[in-house]
Amino acid sequence: MSRSKALTYYITTRLFLAPLQLLTIVTMVFLLLRATPGDPVDAILGGRAPEAAKETMRKQLGLDLPIWLQYLNYLTNLFLKFDMGKSITSRGKSVxxxxxxxxxxxxxxxxxxxxxxxxxxxxxxxxxxxxxxxxxxxxxxxxxxxxxxxxxxxxxxxxxxxxxxxxxxxxxxxxxxxxxxxxxxxxxxxxxxxxxxxxxxxxxxxxxxxxxxxxxxxxxxxxxxxxxxxxxxxxxxxxxxxxxxxxxxxxxxxxxxxxxxxxxxxxxxxxxxxxxxxxxxxxxxxxxxxxxxxxxxxxxxxxxxxxxxxxxxxxxxxxxxxxxxxxxxxxxxxxxxxxxxx
Missing domain, CATH: 1.10.3720.10 (MetI-like)
Known part of the structure; x- marks a missing residue:
């Protein structure tokens, strides 16, 4: 294989692997965040907030859904719509x-x-x-x-x-x-x-x-x-x-x-x-x-x-x-x- 063809093949391979690398990063961050202790609802409302208010907030944020469904929704918004969502603590400003x-x-x-x-x-x-x-x-x-x-x-x-x-x-x-x-x-x-x-x-x-x-x-x-x-x-x-x-x-x-x-x-x-x-x-x-x-x-x-x-x-x-x-x-x-x- 000539150098030019080998170089083209290498570049194509690297470009193909780039989305997989990014997907790995996205997956690791998503799982690690949910594996660490703490609740974002408590960070927003405080630990003494009524449980009903917490449940309402979780539904608004989509945190009441199963983790696999949250993951799929996030991937869909990220890779198809280029939407990273809105910040929870910044008055709804987009990321x-x-x-x-x-x-x-x-x-x-x-x-x-x-x-x-x-x-x-x-x-x-x-x-x-x-x-x-x-x-x-x-x-x-x-x-x-x-x-x-x-x-x-x-x-x-x-x-x-x-x-x-x-x-x-x-x-x-x-x-x-x-x-x-x-x-x-x-x-x-x-x-x-x-x-x-x-x-x-x-x-x-x-x-x-x-x-x-x-x-x-x-x-x-x-x-x-x-x-x-x-x-x-x-x-x-x-x-x-x-x-x-x-x-x-x-x-x-x-x-x-x-x-x-x-x-x-x-x-x-x-x-x-x-x-x-x-x-x-x-x-x-x-x-x-x-x-x-x-x-x-x-x-x-x-x-x-x-x-x-x-x-x-x-x-x-x-x-x-x-x-x-x-x-x-x-x-x-x-x-x-x-x-x-x-």
Whole structure:
């Protein structure tokens, strides 16, 4: 089978499996929510509400139906009507409307965090790999281990104590000062909206509030990129074509940047896509620690409130992002790396 046909077959297979992956996520979330203790009706009406009122509420929410029928109804609405339902605790607002309201904050935090993670991780990994056996190499390895092992919530609180409470250099949390009017919503991203509106003061304020949470999350994620870059760059620097470049008298810096680093960054593409996708769904600790009004923080509130439609909707939304990112990265790798076989 030729490479083009094999690639077409692989892409078709991945696209075919995507709905099955999403169905698995939907099923797991649906069953886990109903297996955990707690009743959404009690969360709404309170534990001392009359039993008749509770039964009426259950009928209104469809929770009086058998679980298998609830599951089938949810799948029908989700996959045939693209309807995730309405939030139980948000005065009947649709799940899609809430996702549209909160997701831009999470996306903005994720973008800035991944930029920090890439810059720090690739820089430290490159320095470490280019100085094997030295203190810089040891320091780079320690950096990767420590940043990977540190709990996000602990690191976030320590940085809040240092830079917000102790030094008073950065805001403690939230996304924008409560005393100021937020930028006019265009994209939902405060940094972009303020620039589009020509409000540079709002832009610098939005960036100021982004620095602490994005740097915290970005630095802790940078250890992943540091290790990948260091390992692959060390292997690349020992390749035959690198030795040939040295024999031709090419400087070490040019070999490192123009030859070795390009090839060493290929695995980073895979990790970058999946890390960014997981950032969108895994920033919950960051958002809760810094009171960031994003979708992950809203998910945390929905879990506490036993808001079934909200939890299911956000998890499905994040799951769709991860599945889509995974497929896109696989296809991109297939085109840029001819060594991949299917």
């Amino acid at each position: 899609w409307d809430i996702i549209g309201e909160y997701f831009p904050a999470t996306a903005e935090l994720a973008v800035f965090s991944i930029i920090v993670a890439l810059v720090v991780g690739v820089t430290v990994g490159t320095i470490s790999a280019s100085r094997p056996g030295t203190a810089l190499d040891v320091g780079g390895r320690l950096f990767g281990i420590i940043t990977y092992a540190l709990p996000m919530f602990w690191a976030g609180m320590i940085l809040q104590l240092i830079f917000a409470v102790g030094l008073d250099l950065l805001p403690l949390g939230t996304r924008f000062p409560a005393t100021l009017e937020a930028p006019v919503r265009i994209t939902g991203l405060y940094t972009i909206d303020s620039l589009l509106g020509g409000k540079f003061a709002e832009f610098f304020t939005a960036v100021q509030y982004l620095i602490l949470p994005s740097c915290t999350l970005g630095v802790l994620l940078s250890g992943i990129f540091e290790r990948i870059v260091r390992v692959n760059l060390k292997q690349t620097l020992q390749a035959d074509y690198v030795e040939a470049a040295r024999a031709r008298g090419i400087s070490e810096n040019k070999i490192l940047i123009s030859h070795a680093l390009k090839n060493a960054l290929i695995p980073v593409i895979t990790v970058l896509g999946l890390t960014f996708a997981s950032l969108l769904g895994g920033a919950i600790l960051t958002e809760v620690t810094f009171s960031w009004p994003g979708l992950a923080n809203r998910l945390y509130e929905a879990i506490n409130e036993r808001d079934y439609p909200m939890v299911q909707g956000i998890m499905v939304f994040f799951g769709a992002i991860v599945v889509t990112a995974s497929i896109a990265i696989d296809i991109l790798n297939a085109y840029i790396d001819p060594r991949i076989r299917y």
